[in-house]
Amino acid sequence: MGIFKTRQNKKFDYTPRYYKGEGNPYEIKHKFDDFRVATGSVKGLKSKINNAIDDYKHNPDKYGANKRVLIIVLVLILVFLVLIEFDLSIFFQKR
Numbered sequence: 001m002g003i004f005k006t007r008q009n010k011k012f013d014y015t016p017r018y019y020k021g022e023g024n025p026y027e028i029k030h031k032f033d034d035f036r037v038a039t040g041s042v043k044g045l046k047s048k049i050n051n052a053i054d055d056y057k058h059n060p061d062k063y064g065a066n067k068r069v070l071i072i073v074l075v076l077i078l079v080f081l082v083l084i085e086f087d088l089s090i091f092f093q094k095r
Helices: 045-058 065-083
Strands: none
Touching: none
């Protein structure tokens, strides 16, 4: 009777009337997939990290965005420490 079998969706072979191009017009694709290796379908955490590091090394940062993000994060951490009244004197040695 099909108790354990799932129902299959209907498939239609539809092509848009005025579409003149290559490929599927309904394909959802990220716009950076062609430029990066790290967004591929690689399985495993180690291979994903290695691909991301290789991608970072071989594609230089033209606009200094990585440095800017690092500076913003450091400033936010400093503001947070000031707001919670953290004693910053523990980082400096007294002689």
